[in-house]
Amino acid sequence: MRRWATVGVASGALILTLGIGVMINRSAEAAMARVVPDGVFDNEWADGTHTDIDEGANLTPDYTGSGDDDDDEQSLETNYSFTNVPSLTSATRLDLHFCAYSATNAVGGELDALEYEIDMSGENFEEGSVVPPYRTNPLSCQWYSDTYTGSWSQAAINSLEININRSREGSGSPEIDDMRIVSLYIDVSYTSTTQTNQTNYRWYENANSTTPGTPLVAQNTEVIAALDAPIRLRQIVRVDTAASGTQRVYRLEYGRRSTTCSAVSYQAVGTGNITYHNNPSPADGATITNSGADPTDGSRTIIRQHYAEANPIYSKVQAASGQAMLWDFALYVAPETAPGTYCFRIVDQDDQQLTGYTQYPLLVVESTGPELSEQLRGGQSVIDGVKQPFSW
DSSP, X not given: OXXXXXXXXXXXXXXXXXXXXXXXXXXXXXXXXXXXXXXXXXXXXXXXXXXGXXXXXXXXXXXXXXXXXXXXXXXXXXXXXXXXXXXXXXXXXXEEEEEEEESSOOBTSOOOEEEEEEEETTEEOOOEEEOOOBOSSGGGOEEEEEEEEEEEOHHXXXXXXXXXXXXXXXXXXXXXXXXXXXXXXXXXXXXXXXXXXXXXXXXXXXXXXXXOOSBSSOXXXXXXXXXXEEEEXXXXXXXXXXXXXXXXXXXXXXXEOSSOGGGOOOEEBTBTTEEEOOOSSSOTTOBOOOOSSOOOOTTOOEEEXXXXXXXXXXXXXXXXXXXXXXXXXXXXXXTTXXXXXXXXXXXXXXXXXXXXXXXXXXXXXXXXXXOGGGOEETXXXXXXXXXXXXXO
16 A cells, blocks of 8 residues: 754953754754863863853853953963764854853943954954943843854864953953853754665565565575565664764665676666565555564664655654664565566665665576577477477
């Protein structure tokens, strides 16, 4: 049936390197990662550690502060370590957010400024400047945001820093202000890399059910096809990295092997002599369960997907990194299928191959003997069913 992370200024500088808490946008391969500070060293600011400003958008009253000492140093830095955004193909947008305030009231004058600048692989982006207001409560800090667009590689994002500096340009009494950052994070929008590997499989008898019939062979063993008959295949795709999830569209293909399965010229199942089989009861796309004899992939958790009677196929249930997906295919081998060994593979619907193919399901079509036109009768050849005379 059918990251970033450093901060720099004239008088006091804060340099941050950020870690991540991934927030997934599950559309296609687009993803977003929120990077926050996750380590600290070389602390030259007066107060705070990375854990004081790593809460993201949910504020807590702790902070990192420059202090208000009249220090002649032009740069007071705090360096934070970070964790990289995983499996990034190309980052296209950085959204910086930080919440800051002055704990000093510059009576009769102006407050100091915070100047911020992003550095990535030695490239410095346009500097920004803000003058946070005087506040007595960290939770009343002022939020600031800035957006940067471009195209950056994994290596570039891994080197991301943001420099925030207290600029000693204010006036009043006191002249030097204690500038404080309550929270700092960056949302990195990027194209993710999902790494998948076609691994183990098993062939079964067909059954008019979402559960296949009796296994025909052991796991990862080729099967001899019965012509003009349906057959079932359960196939695993391992998810090595699910950067933005694996809810995607795929297609099952096959091709006749001459040397190796990687060298086969493939076509979609449903074209040519190997097609899908339409069982009366189970609907295409129906949820499948454990047959009791499913292929396995070591200790990986198997996320069962759906029963398939047609292309395309879908990853209907989310599979995380380290898990594996399983589909159940109802197939049909036409009687005119040419003898040989046929390989099967799953590809993205946009014709992109998976990251790897550890196993290819193999289906063998045996020769049924010489065609009528190739047989001998009584020592005489037969052409198009007509006996030919002897000749020397």
